[in-house]
Every structure is written in C-alpha cells, then in structure tokens.
Amino acid sequence: MPYELNKKLRSLDAYDPIDGKYKIRLDANESFININDIMGDVIGKAVSGTVLNRYPDPLATDVSDAFAKLYGIMPNYVTAGNGSDELISVITGTFLEKGDTILTLSPDFSMYAFYSSMYELKIRTMPKDEDLRIDVQKVIDCCNNNDIKAVIFSNPCNPTSLGLTRADVIRLVKNVFCLVIIDEAYMDFWDESVIDIVDEYDNLIVLKTCSKAMGMAALRLGFAVAGETITKALRIVKSPYNVNAVTQAAAIAVLNNKPLIDECTAEIINSRKSLQAGISAIAKKYTAITKVYDSVTNFVTVKSPDAQLIGSELLERSIAVRAMGNYLRITAGTEEENRIFLQEFEDIVKRVSQA
Numbered sequence: 001m002p003y004e005l006n007k008k009l010r011s012l013d014a015y016d017p018i019d020g021k022y023k024i025r026l027d028a029n030e031s032f033i034n035i036n037d038i039m040g041d042v043i044g045k046a047v048s049g050t051v052l053n054r055y056p057d058p059l060a061t062d063v064s065d066a067f068a069k070l071y072g073i074m075p076n077y078v079t080a081g082n083g084s085d086e087l088i089s090v091i092t093g094t095f096l097e098k099g100d101t102i103l104t105l106s107p108d109f110s111m112y113a114f115y116s117s118m119y120e121l122k123i124r125t126m127p128k129d130e131d132l133r134i135d136v137q138k139v140i141d142c143c144n145n146n147d148i149k150a151v152i153f154s155n156p157c158n159p160t161s162l163g164l165t166r167a168d169v170i171r172l173v174k175n176v177f178c179l180v181i182i183d184e185a186y187m188d189f190w191d192e193s194v195i196d197i198v199d200e201y202d203n204l205i206v207l208k209t210c211s212k213a214m215g216m217a218a219l220r221l222g223f224a225v226a227g228e229t230i231t232k233a234l235r236i237v238k239s240p241y242n243v244n245a246v247t248q249a250a251a252i253a254v255l256n257n258k259p260l261i262d263e264c265t266a267e268i269i270n271s272r273k274s275l276q277a278g279i280s281a282i283a284k285k286y287t288a289i290t291k292v293y294d295s296v297t298n299f300v301t302v303k304s305p306d307a308q309l310i311g312s313e314l315l316e317r318s319i320a321v322r323a324m325g326n327y328l329r330i331t332a333g334t335e336e337e338n339r340i341f342l343q344e345f346e347d348i349v350k351r352v353s354q355a
C-alpha cells in the first residue's frame with residue numbers, strides 16, 4: 001500500500017501570496033520603510049555579537065521586555081512568537097480541543113480558519129454586515145447561544161481596514177464566557193487598543209506583530225499579551241526556542257528606539273491618508289469603484305464589481321495589490337509608489353467604467 005496523506009492534508013489549498021517580481025508591491029500590507037536602511041549600524045552591531053552555538057533564550061526575555069516597555073505594559077503578560085502567525089496556530093491548537101467551535105467573522109484574516117481546520121475545530125463564520133462593520137451585540141449573542149469556545153478577529157480588520165472601538169471590544173470581552181482573541185496587527189495605526197487591560201479579564205488575548213508598523217516582517221516576530229494564567233499556559237505550550245537569537249538581538253535594537261518607531265508609523269499613516277484621498281477622488285469620477293472604506297490601517301480597501309479585472313490589469317503593469325472577490329486592498333507605499341499606482345489605477349478604472 002502506498003503512503004497516503006490524511007484527508008485534511010489532501011484537501012489543503014496553500015496560502016497564496018502574490019509571487020513573481022513586480023516593480024511596485026502594495027499587496028502584503030508591509031511597511032514601505034526598511035528599518036535596516038535607517039539604523040543598520042545599530043542592528044548590525046547587535047546581531048554581530050549573537051551567540052550561535054547555543055540555543056537562544058526560550059522566553060525571548062529581553063525582546064519581550066523591550067516590547068512591554070514600548071507599550072507601557074507588564075513584561076509578565078507577554079509571550080513572544082515566531083510571527084503572530086505562530087501564536088495564532090499555538091492558541092487555536094491548544095486552548096481549544098478537537099471538535100470545539102471557534103467563531104470567526106467574514107471577511108477577515110484567512111489564517112484563523114486555516115489553523116482552526118488543521119486542529120479539527122468546528123468553525124462558525126459570522127458574515128459582517130453590508131457595511132463590513134462588526135455588530136458587537138450579534139457577536140455576543142452568537143457566542144453565548146452556540147457553545148462557542150473562542151472568538152478571534154483582527155482589529156483593525158484586514159482586509160476591511162475598519163476598526164472596532166475599545167469600548168465595543170471591552171463590551172464583548174465582558175459579556176461572553178469564551179476566550180476572546182483580538183489580533184491588533186494594525187492597531188499601531190489607530191488608537192483603540194485593549195493591550196493595557198489584559199490583566200482585568202481572564203478571557204482576553206491580544207496579538208501584536210512587528211511585521212507592519214515596525215517594518216520587520218522578515219524577522220518573524222509577534223507577541224501575545226494576556227493575563228497571568230493564560231500567559232503561563234502559553235509559555236508552556238509554545239515550542240521552546242521559537243524566536244531565534246538573531247531576531248531577538250535585532251528587534252531589541254529597534255524596539256528600544258521608540259522615537260524612530262513613532263516617526264515611521266506617522267509617515268505610514270500620512271501615506272495611507274494621501275493614498276485614500278487619491279483613491280476617493282478617482283472613485284468620485286468613475287462608476288467602477290462603488291465604495292472606498294474609511295481606513296484606520298496602513299492600507300485602503302475599495303469595493304468594485306470589477307476588482308479582479310482591475311487587479312490583474314495592475315499586475316500587467318507590474319503593480320501588485322490584493323484582489324479578493326469584489327474588493328481590492330491596496331497597501332500604502334512610498335510617495336512615488338502611490339503616485340504611480342494612482343496614475344495607473346485611474347487609467348484602468350476609467351476604461352473599465354466606460355465598458
């Protein structure tokens with residue numbers, strides 16, 4: 001008998017980021033600022049001293065401390081991960097048991113459902129309203145009426161670019177019995193975080209990443225922030241040396257530079273604002289763009305019945321954005337990238353609108 005993959009592996013679709021070489025990459029919500037261009041000497045010095053023959057600090061203590069200090073929280077609430085992706089995997093795989101139901105919202109980050117299905121959880125998906133916003137009361141009712149063991153969503157949301165206020169998140173956490181996992185990958189671009197109150201609720205986990213505002217996607221570093229009981233468990237179940245020593249050393253240097261992080265974040269927000277203004281002006285002129293969402297992130301989401309066509313025509317012009325169903329998600333780029341994007345985008349949208 002030949003070896004056969006099990007059923008869940010046979011039916012898998014690979015995560016499908018856009019590959020290939022494109023001149024302008026506005027498809028993955030990365031920072032357009034390479035932090036290594038700015039403080040490469042400091043990072044280089046920090047990394048050059050890395051001990052390579054020994055295993056790294058299993059709890060990534062120093063980098064977790066630097067992260068905690070940056071956000072003004074207690075280090076004993078912080079668990080470091082190999083990107084927040086790893087933490088999503090560890091949490092769905094260990095805080096829930098096979099057959100438990102996890103609630104996801106739609107549209108949202110696809111990895112929540114991916115890992116949940118790998119761990120053989122039941123996934124209940126609540127579609128968002130027509131305006132793509134989250135109705136907190138509906139989420140509360142769904143959790144309490146359907147034996148939901150955990151609810152997970154991104155706030156602000158990738159791909160909608162919209163956010164749920166801190167007051168609404170607190171209302172949710174207070175009024176359900178299940179675990180609430182808030183993925184704040186984009187919260188550095190907004191100001192409604194609940195990271196500072198994890199110790200007040202025993203059912204709350206906040207996820208953060210260094211991949212977006214901090215411009216360190218290549219280093220793979222994320223954090224889970226939660227009260228003591230959850231943190232204790234999380235540190236036990238994660239794999240012991242999940243954050244490598246080079247990443248730890250480089251990220252400490254960056255996280256200790258709050259003025260630079262703040263400056264980069266402000267620059268990214270400015271870029272998104274001007275991108276959003278440019279896209280809105282185009283949307284007013286042509287029928288093919290039916291809605292531009294009010295972004296609180298580093299990307300702009302638009303609705304268009306021609307999203308797929310526009311996305312592939314942009315690709316032909318060597319500009320990568322993310323097309324999902326009837327939506328396009330465009331990451332804020334450098335001034336020059338935004339300018340070229342807007343020019344090509346208008347040209348395509350104009351033609352599509354006349355067709």
Ligand SMILES: *Cc1c(COP(=O)(O)O)cnc(C)c1O
Nearest residue numbers: 083084085109158185209211222
């Ligand atoms: C980009 C992103 C992340 C970051 O993942 P990392 O593994 O830390 O790079 C997490 N959640 C959402 C919703 C994202 O868009």
